[in-house]
Amino acid sequence: MFNVSKIRADFPILNREVNGKPLVYLDNAATSQTPKQVIDVIVDYYQRLNANIHRGVHTLSQEATDAYEQARLKIQAHFNIAKSHEVIFTSGTTHSINLVANGFTSLLNKGDELLVSAMEHHSNIVPWQMLCERTGAVLKVIPMNENGELLMAKFDGLLSHKTKLVFCNHVSNALGTINPIQEIIQKAHAVGAAVLIDGAQASPHIKADVQELDVDFYIISAHKVCGPTGVGMLYGKESWLKKLPPYQGGGEMIAEVTFEETTYADLPHKFEAGTPNICGGIAFGAALDYMNAIGFDAIASYENELLDYATQELLKIQGLKIYGTAANKTSVISFNIQGIHPYDIGTILDKLGIAVRTGHHCAQPIMDFYKIPGTVRASFSFYNTKEEVDVLVEGVNRAKAMLL
Numbered sequence: 001m002f003n004v005s006k007i008r009a010d011f012p013i014l015n016r017e018v019n020g021k022p023l024v025y026l027d028n029a030a031t032s033q034t035p036k037q038v039i040d041v042i043v044d045y046y047q048r049l050n051a052n053i054h055r056g057v058h059t060l061s062q063e064a065t066d067a068y069e070q071a072r073l074k075i076q077a078h079f080n081i082a083k084s085h086e087v088i089f090t091s092g093t094t095h096s097i098n099l100v101a102n103g104f105t106s107l108l109n110k111g112d113e114l115l116v117s118a119m120e121h122h123s124n125i126v127p128w129q130m131l132c133e134r135t136g137a138v139l140k141v142i143p144m145n146e147n148g149e150l151l152m153a154k155f156d157g158l159l160s161h162k163t164k165l166v167f168c169n170h171v172s173n174a175l176g177t178i179n180p181i182q183e184i185i186q187k188a189h190a191v192g193a194a195v196l197i198d199g200a201q202a203s204p205h206i207k208a209d210v211q212e213l214d215v216d217f218y219i220i221s222a223h224k225v226c227g228p229t230g231v232g233m234l235y236g237k238e239s240w241l242k243k244l245p246p247y248q249g250g251g252e253m254i255a256e257v258t259f260e261e262t263t264y265a266d267l268p269h270k271f272e273a274g275t276p277n278i279c280g281g282i283a284f285g286a287a288l289d290y291m292n293a294i295g296f297d298a299i300a301s302y303e304n305e306l307l308d309y310a311t312q313e314l315l316k317i318q319g320l321k322i323y324g325t326a327a328n329k330t331s332v333i334s335f336n337i338q339g340i341h342p343y344d345i346g347t348i349l350d351k352l353g354i355a356v357r358t359g360h361h362c363a364q365p366i367m368d369f370y371k372i373p374g375t376v377r378a379s380f381s382f383y384n385t386k387e388e389v390d391v392l393v394e395g396v397n398r399a400k401a402m403l404l
């Protein structure tokens with residue numbers, strides 16, 4: 001039995017009020033909340049460990065380095081990554097994708113093709129467009145259907161010997177769709193293309209095994225898995241990380257520097273220029289510990305219950321349409337009510353203490369596909385409850401009565 005009240009006691013923010021009402025936090029796809037266990041690690045870091053890492057002989061520096069490298073090992077274990085130096089700390093998903101896109105500049109030729117799914121976050125579109133501008137490569141789109149599922153037959157048709165890279169999210173942050181990434185990876189590899197999977201929205205729901213997936217790059221942000229903002233990871237297969245040039249130059253990423261020539265450090269440091277988010281990295285490891293202690297199977301099955309219940313209850317509201325009705329989806333519900341702008345619903349819900357997201361969710365092409373300006377998005381985490389779903393549904397009903 002999933003003990004949600006015990007779990008909620010770990011999250012101090014869930015006790016606060018917003019506009020005089022108990023907070024109902026349903027914006028988990030934008031960022032997750034932070035449990036006390038992770039907050040304690042952050043406080044402990046600044047009270048006991050704070051020092052720069054990797055280059056100090058003094059005790060604090062060594063202890064901070066150990067804690068940071070321990071976090072790398074936790075991330076390695078979580079994603080079943082073969083070698084710890086295949087884990088690169090970054091500032092998050094956006095940074096990770098830019099790092100890879102930048103690295104491919106010297107590996108692509110004019111006319112090479114890159115395939116992107118129709119349901120990407122802007123951070124998995126724009127860096128590739130910039131790469132195409134630099135190289136003359138061409139970006140092609142794997143289309144989706146009305147349910148928000150990729151058209152895999154069209155994907156087959158797009159693949160060719162010209163395809164060099166395929167990138168796709170594991171789960172869509174705007175629709176909740178779980179994409180068939182195993183099939184995408186296998187098919188892309190069959191034509192010799194590399195695959196980058198944006199795992200940002202999958203990470204709170206699904207524990208990915210990068211070796212089983214045989215994926216070339218897998219990327220997440222810590223803030224989606226109960227960790228802090230401003231830190232994330234890039235997993236890359238060693239062979240790729242060796243092939244890609246460094247992204248940023250500076251301290252930490254060098255072997256030798258003279259004014260004539262610089263040689264680069266080995267992995268992972270080659271991609272970790274400058275003082276990193278040390279506390280954030282350590283807290284990232286603690287956040288994965290926290291979620292693993294609950295267990296991803298238990299989390300997913302509880303969140304699926306919330307998803308089913310919320311879908312059923314929201315659909316009872318006349319005129320409400322859900323975007324993203326894939327059979328295989330996570331606890332993200334994007335919806336609109338006919339005749340009402342999503343922003344107006346979000347504003348009224350906020351007055352009732354309910355935090356949802358409104359707008360295009362950094363996925364404008366999806367909104368263009370449905371010919372809408374945006375949606376209201378309620379995204380559920382393992383610390384949400386059925387009672388909170390009821391508050392949401394009541395709130396949406398009230399908003400509808402006020403606005404129509």
Ligand code: PMP
Nearest residue numbers: 092093094121123173200201221
């Ligand atoms: N991709 C997806 C699927 C996401 O959900 C997000 C965060 N909403 C991002 C990319 C960008 O992550 P970040 O802003 O942490 O870099």
